[in-house]
Amino acid sequence: MKKALIVARWEYVEKVKSKTFLIGIVVTPLLMVVMGILPGLFASKEDVSTRAIGLIDMTGKFASEFKKRMEENYLLEDKSPNYIVEILTTNFEHDFAGLLTIAEAKVLSDELEGYCIIRSTNVTDSLVEYRSKNVGDFRLSSRIDETLGNIIMERKLLALGLEPSLMKELEVHIRTKTVKISEGTSEESGFLQVFFRAYAVMMMLFFVILTSGQMLVRSVLEEKANRIVEILVSSCSSTELMAGKVLGLSGLAITQVSVWGLIAAVLAVNLNFQFVDFGQAVLLLIYFLLGYLFYAAIFIGVGAPVTTEQEAQQITSYLVIMVILPIVIAIPAIQNPNAAWLQILSFVPFLTPTMMALRVTILTPSPWEIVGTIVILLFSTFGAMWMAGRIFRIAILATGTRPGIREMFRWLRAT
Numbered sequence: 001m002k003k004a005l006i007v008a009r010w011e012y013v014e015k016v017k018s019k020t021f022l023i024g025i026v027v028t029p030l031l032m033v034v035m036g037i038l039p040g041l042f043a044s045k046e047d048v049s050t051r052a053i054g055l056i057d058m059t060g061k062f063a064s065e066f067k068k069r070m071e072e073n074y075l076l077e078d079k080s081p082n083y084i085v086e087i088l089t090t091n092f093e094h095d096f097a098g099l100l101t102i103a104e105a106k107v108l109s110d111e112l113e114g115y116c117i118i119r120s121t122n123v124t125d126s127l128v129e130y131r132s133k134n135v136g137d138f139r140l141s142s143r144i145d146e147t148l149g150n151i152i153m154e155r156k157l158l159a160l161g162l163e164p165s166l167m168k169e170l171e172v173h174i175r176t177k178t179v180k181i182s183e184g185t186s187e188e189s190g191f192l193q194v195f196f197r198a199y200a201v202m203m204m205l206f207f208v209i210l211t212s213g214q215m216l217v218r219s220v221l222e223e224k225a226n227r228i229v230e231i232l233v234s235s236c237s238s239t240e241l242m243a244g245k246v247l248g249l250s251g252l253a254i255t256q257v258s259v260w261g262l263i264a265a266v267l268a269v270n271l272n273f274q275f276v277d278f279g280q281a282v283l284l285l286i287y288f289l290l291g292y293l294f295y296a297a298i299f300i301g302v303g304a305p306v307t308t309e310q311e312a313q314q315i316t317s318y319l320v321i322m323v324i325l326p327i328v329i330a331i332p333a334i335q336n337p338n339a340a341w342l343q344i345l346s347f348v349p350f351l352t353p354t355m356m357a358l359r360v361t362i363l364t365p366s367p368w369e370i371v372g373t374i375v376i377l378l379f380s381t382f383g384a385m386w387m388a389g390r391i392f393r394i395a396i397l398a399t400g401t402r403p404g405i406r407e408m409f410r411w412l413r414a415t
Helices: 002-016 019-044 062-071 096-109 138-159 165-169 192-227 230-234 236-270 280-305 309-328 330-335 338-344 352-364 367-395 403-411
Strands: 051-057 083-089 112-119 128-132 179-182 185-188
Touching: 002 051, 002 236, 019 192, 019 236, 051 062, 051 096, 062 083, 062 138, 083 096, 096 112, 096 128, 112 138, 128 138, 192 230, 192 236, 192 280, 192 309, 192 352, 230 236, 236 280, 236 367, 280 309, 280 352, 280 367, 309 352, 330 352, 338 352, 338 367, 352 367
Parallel strands: 051 083, 051 112
Antiparallel strands: 112 128, 179 185
């Protein structure tokens, strides 16, 4: 391993001194925090100007009260109304088609944010329709529902001979406190805390695999393009060269994760937030190391035959999809981490590292799943390393067009 370690040391030192690595090691955790926090901040940000909405009340029963409550109950910081309601009609015999044309013209010309249609003549639970160019404003939709629902509720109470003021007295606000329990410990936790843990771990693994994998492919590509690889293989074997590259960039990945782990530990202590316990940390480290080595072998195996930067980017983009999939299904996984489909996906080697990293931070899987996935990932890593080595020894000296799948299979069978 002496020559492999020399290659590993060179790869590690050259990459760790680069400005890209030094900037990324700080920017990446900041980027993860920003991506996790900013959407919530923007979603909770209040309006800064008054917005006009139209109302078509085909019942003639709700318009004035709805207008009054929307304009009085929801205010901006300067105490001006958040919404101005323009009553377009209260006559259910009005030309409805013509009225819609007028209302839609006002919306398209930005005179109105949107308009509501109250169709039914009965006081029912499904009564209003909202039309707008932007139907993604969930805050406005919920306020329309709340306002109209309160009006209907008060009128139902009056119809039953009860005072509408009783509605506030009958309201009960319950807050469920969720506490996560584990062996010998318990802590108050909720969806946001669990989601942040899972999200942070998956994003760290994603960034490490993505950046290191691309570095690995680019390193081989540059050496092939500059013909340096011919000098290297004259001094060491292709196996030693590949092992050195994988070990060097593995050390780089461990350095990244160590720095990020230190940052997370400092934040956890200052914020009194337990990120993961010791047992989870050990499991995450095992899945991280095996997952990284597995993907490193895949990257170097499929990256060694490429001859251009464009081909390298195209191939790595397909591998990134495999890594990013668990991030897409994070929310349903948090709700039911032991679902059968999640258990099945956990045994797919390409998904095992990120799927198990996701599940471990939510609810530690059963022992047989942990042992089974580690064994499968271990054998998959050895198999991927063996295949990558067979392809690498021929591909690093191959020039011209990129070999096809059939030719690479011949390389695997070659002695």
